[in-house]
Amino acid sequence: MNTGPSGTEAAQATVFSSPRARAALPRRIYRYRMLGMGLGALAMAMVLWELQAGPLRWILCALTGLAWPHLAYQLAKRSADPFKAEQRNLLADSAIAAFWVPLMHFNLLPSVLLLALSAADKVNSDVPGIFRRTLPVSVAALLAGGLATGFAFEPASSTAVILACLPMLLIHTGLVSLGRQQLVRKVVQKNRELDLLGRVDRVTGLALRGHWERDAALALHDVHALDRPATLLLIDVDGFKRVNDDSGHLAGDALLRAAGAALRTLLRPGDIAGRYGGDEFAVVCPATGLEEAARLAEAYRAAVETIVLAEAPDHGHSVSIGIALAGRGHARIEDWIHEADAALYEAKRSGRNRLVLSPGEALGATG
Template sequence: MDRGTMRESVGWASRSGGGGGELQPGVGTNLACLIPLSSPLPSEPRMSDESPASAVAAPPRETRAVRLRSLPRRTYRFRVLGMGLAALPLIAVMRELDSPWPVWAWMGLGCFLWPHLAYLLARRSADPFRAELRNFVLDSFFAGSWVPLMHFNLMPSVVLLAVVSADKINSGIRGLWLRSLPGMLLAIVAGGLLTGFAFAPVTSLTVMMASLPILVIHTLAVSLSSYQLVRRVQQQNLLLEALNQRDALTGLDSRSHWEEQSLALLQRHQASGEPATLMLIDADRFKGINDRYGHGAGDDVLRAIADLLRRELQGVGHAGRLGGDEFVVALPAGLAQARDVAERLRGAVAALQFARTPGLQGSVSIGLAPAPAAPLGLREWLEAADRALYRAKHDGRNRTAGSDALPPLDA
């Protein structure tokens, strides 16, 4: 390995390089879905690709498939409820207008039949998610058509249009609101032509009362769903943060988390003289272990080294995996104490036995460097430890060496 190659990125880049959404619609509060769905709806694949959240691992295919299949079922009861509530102001206005039977039939179709029909259509579709999107657009069409049929009665018209629009936006599905707009406008114009654009905007107290349930329940449902979404995002952020701080294979600090912790130690050292030594640990001839015993056995060795590190450190210092077969520890200790720790660790690694891989033996080389004085930083500290590690490798491996500013340590 070329130890002369210094690393980048806060001073370093891993030598071996190893070790290293979609926008989830938050709610189904469509007029058809007044109550938030218990879990986020899956979004369209194309949309998810564009979303910044797609950087986060997408759910496994099976989970997505199950969600897609279950979407119509989850939407169904909310569509039944939402359309049912919309029927209240509609009936109140139609009674006042003494509407003809086709208007009643249209209301009955939209409010009471459509939710069941939509469910059947989506369930029978080869692509239930897209079928549900079409259903959402048709929900808007119904809402739009009811406005002229109510002769533009102000309060229920505004409530229905606002609710149905808010639901599209609130669904989190990009473009859904815009896509449903033409259908809604078309329905308003078509209904207007049928009624001769009859205009009676004054809302009676009865109609106002009948409009309240959908208004109140919708507002509460949107608030609740937003609350749930925010909570879920908060929890996922915490989870992501925790994952970012850990190396997946060994459970030690991830590189970035280790850098944060160690920088703090270095700063304390430079501010108050707190002792600090860096320990850079590299598995010897690790490529050979992989080649001979397989990557699984190599992983076992890395995990075992990490376990020994944890046991040795007992929570003192910051141990991380820089990447590949390289570990690093920032110890709040002087060089002599750090050397003791390093030697114990080295001996323990050399004595490792692997039940699953008899004959497998590992060893590590370790470079030590005391913390540099200001203004030198983490980069320089790591470089000093890297030079020491280079010497340990060069002198035959399975040994500990001090940085070039120090007298060499015995193996």
């Protein structure tokens, strides 16, 4: 009768994992409380009409359906701790729902709906333990209402009362379900973002080393199992430390970001790229021989030369690349990387800004 989207236990932790989310609880519940209380008051009013109730119960009905949702929101909004204040409002919601059961002389359908939807709303509020805390409050309110009415018992629900209950049953339940679906989608999206953060380097946009090594090992396995070629490029960003020292770490990050973006632009479907170290990238090119891999490496080397950074306008940029074709002697991924690393060392030793094919043939040297 009051609250909004629900979630599983995992979703609960996500919903209230930040102060901002906790402070937003009153606003999230407000619209659902207005809807639930308003539709509930419609059913209450029909029962009161049939009971020919006096003005006091009509006033209470108006306060329940029209005034309480707004008052509850203001109480929570102006509280020093909106999250705790809204929990008190939720307890009051349950008490109000239970109090109305004897006020309606236990009219069966609206009484069941009020209690059932109120209980479900506590579960759906995502506030841990709130349902358990509402139980004694609800029992006390029901007993108080019963004492006030002498426990008058008229459970029969007329057709008019049934029709008045339908909006509460259908509209409120449907919108709460829709809200829950939206929450679940947000949780799924957040989980995807967290998974992406665990797999992708935030600066370069390339895979983190652990994930890259796993995929590279699978590519090496295919080399041995399927007898198809694969080539490894090990890339060092020349002068990265100098850019860091001369222009600061923001400039260094900008260089890595630009170098990573240039590499991603040139990758082909199936290529496996990752950030191997601080200023080193690695690319596995499955089903690719040395000649084709060298063309890709040269295109990348030339692309990096065109990078211009506002953070380091006086620096030119280049990369050195070692290239190794996977072979039967590479039983482990480390063996393959070791050979590519030897070629990369040769590229740096012989002047940088060039690519070297294992076991040492230099290409694309610019001096």
